[in-house]
Amino acid sequence: MFNRRMTTAAITVSVVALLCAAQAQPTTLKTRFEGYTYASNVIGYVNMTLDYCDIQAAITTGNFTAALEIYATGKNSYSGLSRRTFYRFASFAPAAGVVEPLHDALTAGRNATWLDTLIKDAISKRDGPLTLGLIQVAALKYFLHEVDEGFNKIRTYFQDPTNNDILISDETGAPHNVDEAFALWAGGNPRACGTLSGWAARLGSDMDATFLGKSFVNSAMTLALNELLASSRTADLDIYNDTRAMVQRYITVMGLQGVVRSLYRAEAAVACKRSAAQIAEAKAMITVHWTYLEPLLFARNMRASYIQALGQALTNPTPSYSRALPAIRTVVSAMGRRMSEIGTPQFDRVTAGWTTCNAAAVAPVAGHRQS
Known part of the structure; x- marks a missing residue:
């Protein structure tokens, strides 16, 4: 009996501690960040950047056990009395019969465990860069889910507008989903690590694809998310859906920038005789x-032969940006876009911090400049 009372008391203390921690979090309501004003409180999603920072710190010190624990059970973000986790983001699947075009485009028919399996495999192999990158793909996957869920709430609202007002309310309706999406994209603190907007900013800078100091992708995504918020509050289903399609296109552009920049960096690392860790x-x-770009290209009905050629160029054992460029250009052209939108790798930015290396070490590409 005594042990049972002690167990009950311990559980009560744990619940109270979780409740206090959850309630102590600040709010995002009506706060403005990076050109977007939150309509609701989504601080839990903003705090996922803290989990990412802690996972990154654990990996930096070689503590992959701690990294796995934070990934699987969470640490800084609360949903009620439970912790929100990147595992949830990676393994989420819509309920039976629910259609989520953006989320489904990325998962491409794979089961709910595919991304979680990749992440845990990277952790087991102590591959820090791959682990951290795939966790950001999990955040991207859930970002797309939130955008899709906002659309589904608006559509359900129209089935009974009189009694379904909650589905377009700022607090819990479609606008709240858009807020959650923005939180996953940009967070709420300029010093946050592991945001998708941080990815886009780095790629925009390294690829010289910016305007007034901001990456093309980030500028476009900020406008799109503001449009999603406005159309969710007015229940304008057509505008929301059109903007949702643009979100998918911007992610595809970011993916192209990502593979191009990474391929160029890999080639430069080999040419400049960097460490095996930097090449890896x-x-x-x-x-x-490529994990998210490949399925999004298929979702655009890109020719399979174009995707296959690009995939082969990216996975060649000897990385070569110049040899892959024709396949990259073919895909970009088939999308109706120009290479200037994707950008050109800037040697000094892509290799920032490296010493005893210069742009001449990397094979030059005709028509492409290097700063």
Whole structure:
């Protein structure tokens, strides 16, 4: 009886501690960040960047056991009395019969465990860059789910507008989903690590694909998310759906920038005789960006032969940006876009921090400049 009371008391203390921690978190309601004003409180999603930072710190010290624990059970983000996790993001699957075009495009018919399996395999192999990159893919996957869920709430609202107001309310309706999506994209603190907007910013800078200091992708995504928020609050299903399609296109552009930049960095690392770890890091990031880019290209009805040629160029044992460029250009052209939108790798930025190496070490590409 005494042990039972002690167990009950311990559980009560744990629940109270979780409740206090959850309630102590600040709010994002009506706060403005990176050109977007939150309509609701999604601090839990913002705090997922803290989990990423802690996973990154654990990996840096070689503590992959701690990294796995934070990934699987969470640490800084709460959903009620439970912790939100990247595992949830990686393994999420829509309920039976629910259609989520963006999320489904990325998963491409694979089962709910495919991404979680990849992440845990990377952790077991102590591959830090691949682990961290794939966890960001999990955040991207859930970002797309939130955008899709916002659409589904608006559509359900129209089935009974009188009694379904909650589905377009700021607090819990479609606008709340858009807020959650923005939190996963940009977070809420300029010093946060592991945000998707951080990815886009780095790629925009390294690829010289910026305007007034901001990456093309980030500028476009900020506008799109503001449009999604506005159309969710007015229940404008057509505008929301059109904008949702643009979100998928911007992610595809980011994926192209990601594989191009990573391939160039891998080639430069080999040419400049960098460490095996630096070469492996660059190759890992090719894998990371291809993980979401490949299915999104198929979702665009890109010719399978174009995708296959690009995949082969990216996975060649000897990385070569110049040899892969024809396949890259073919895909970009088939999308109706220009290479200037993707950008050109800038040697000094892609290799920042390296010493005893210069752009001449990397095979030049006709018509492409290097700063």
